[in-house]
Amino acid sequence: MTTPAHGTGTDAPPATPTEPADTRQVIRPYGDTTGDGMVQMSFTLPVPAGKRADAAALQLAAKMGLDPASVVHAKPMGPDFTFFIVYGKVRHLIDYASIPVPEERAYPLLTSQEVNQAIRRALNRRLVVVGACIGTDAHTVGIDAILNVKGFAGEKGLEYYREIQVVNMGAQVTVAELVERAKAEDADAVLVSQVVTQRNAHLHNTKQMAAAFHAEYPTAVAGGMGRPLLVVGGPRFDTVTEDDLGVDRIFGKGTTPAEVASYLVHALLPGETTAPDENPPNEEDE
């Protein structure tokens, strides 16, 4: 079966029925010679060490496409497990030309220092973020992962950012309380987390929240322009869009604090994430 790598559903120009071979760029793993295809891997099998275990490891390697493969290290880990290090040659070929160039994130991922600097330059005050779990959801895991200093995935939360002032309202906050607090704090952004919900309550809650903010700030032009930026996060928003809910941004599972902070800078402080006076677009990303 032939699969067009990334067809966008257009009619292909009739003049090019098949791909010319010379556009392909075939690569294999590199050990010490071009094309040798050598890889290393390690794994554990739940069997006692011994010749039979080695044979099992080799069979696994063969099934993974390593041919030939060799077990260079096998170590018993207690009576029931064996750890293996295996080297082998893979037969697979990768056409590098067919790998689409990854889409750039719409905004660069900034370090906490860069975020702080951007806020200092553009605002001359701290950026205010109000966060909460709304509705009946008592699971603050999500909002705390993003806001608490402790953070998530080795990244510190927004409280760690000197130039971000965090108000974490915790769990079971009502929409009215959230709107009131956001106004009182003059929030630049409102972060809402919905982790554990039933019967799409997370969608209803979020829509209700967005509607309340839109009603509270009738003259607002957009998030950050006349009203706080509305950001929602949780594992179960993957079927809906921002427009469906009336929010500015949805973050899914595994989002890290740096992604949120970078987004806030991008959305609230335009000009701070793109190098404004340079011809090439943002190249300092990474």
Next chain:
Amino acid sequence: MAPQGKLDLDPETVRAARRLAARAAEPIIDMARTHTTVSVERALLRLAGLGGADDGGRPWVNHLADAVRDQVGLEHGVALPVWDALLTGPHATLADLAGAAARGRVSFRLPSGADADRARAAAERAARAGMARVDRRRAERDALLAELPTPDMADPPRPLVYLIVATGDIYEDVPQAQAAAREGADVVAVIRSTGQSLLDFVPEGATREGYAGTYATRENFRLMRAALDDVSRELGRYVRLTNYASGLCMPEIATLAGLERLDMMLNDCMYGIIFRDINPRRTFIDQRFSRQIHARAGIVINTGEDNYLTTADAVDAAHTVVVSQLLNERFGHEAGLTDAQLGLGHAFEIDPSIPGSFRLELAHAQLVRELFPGAPLKYMPPTKHMTGNIFAGYLLDAFFNLAGVMTGQSIILIGMMTEGIHTPWLSDRDLALENVRYVRDACGDLAEDFMPRPDGMLVQRAKQVLAESVELLERVADDGLLAAIAEGTFGVTRRPPDGGKGLDGVVQRADGYVNPAIEILDTEDPHAARPAADAAEQEVPA
């Protein structure tokens, strides 16, 4: 075994640092002695034997304490209203009473006169029964330690190897912990589910689902301790069990740990405040009770100074670690913990790209060793600079192990080369143990030969950190610890005394406040010989 003054620290500077720490701690201790919290009150109920939860998982201790609070308030403690209701009402047990209270069918009162005396006596009997169980568990541990000598009783002592298990499922944790013990772990810690510290109740029963960790519950404690007892007998050495007495339920978790013979508990004076935004007052009040229980139970606490270094730069913030250790020591001593129960924490977190980073690590580790010669120091491996390059990480962990043996650390948490990638696999732990075994076998006695050059870089650095610590302690003692925390002195976060989670659970004690658990803990020597208890203090070599 304390290293003999390799750094030539000025004894007067060290004494001054301790005096300042005591001054900073004093107002906090006064506050803890004059307040109670919902969790302190629930801990009394747990000590008195009340466990279990309703169908929705809400513990009976919460139902009962909340009912008392709603009807008569907590400023006199739960003891009088609860045992008065038991003595004067139709309910035979605390569980019956709690069930009825949850349905709104009990009316509590604050008894007076002879009624109060009887309620007080009954409450004291119940608290004593629980305390006796804690004492028995301690005696049991002492007996096991005598029966199953630990390798560290060998001469010279070597660090205890501390390993983490965290699958979320207690029934997966058990075989993993046993495997870790067989591979050489002396201490097994079961990491808690993310965010448990923010729950204002202790979950119930054996649990099979958690976020990046396993819930701390009494049943999980029991299951794991029993499994480690089995493997301890199999191996002929006592394998210690560790969990976390932190967060909003610190007093209750400490109590459960004492009742189920856990051996070490994470218990830091400021961790919850700074990293979890738990109210400072709540934390300090809860903490005093939890430490008193730990002292009585013969549990070694582990403090969390390593966390400061994951937030702040490990070189710039080195002195905040020492300041926090001195505060932890003071709060610990006041609560009855001996030096041998103070597993003060620190960490190997200096950026490896800094020239001389290993020498700086040695300076910091040696400084802590010499400041706290009698404490079973807990040394934490690199996490911040573990990049996902597992090969480089393995090397860094080896250097960490080397620093640990060179400076005579007591408890070494074993670093995983997959730190920051996933919770440790079986093979990660095995490789990590191979790493530490190599270092220990190759140069376990290197501390004997390690003598920094007088006035060399290492000695200078240690003295500088100590001087900075004294300076910071002066500020903290002058401004007050709560004010210092509010100003963001520790970590980088400002934590005002009236902010954070759990403040609504803090209550000032009224005249006539009764809590028999606190009376026992405040008035009795926690380390006095009790049923079959002997040689209780020698659990962890310093």
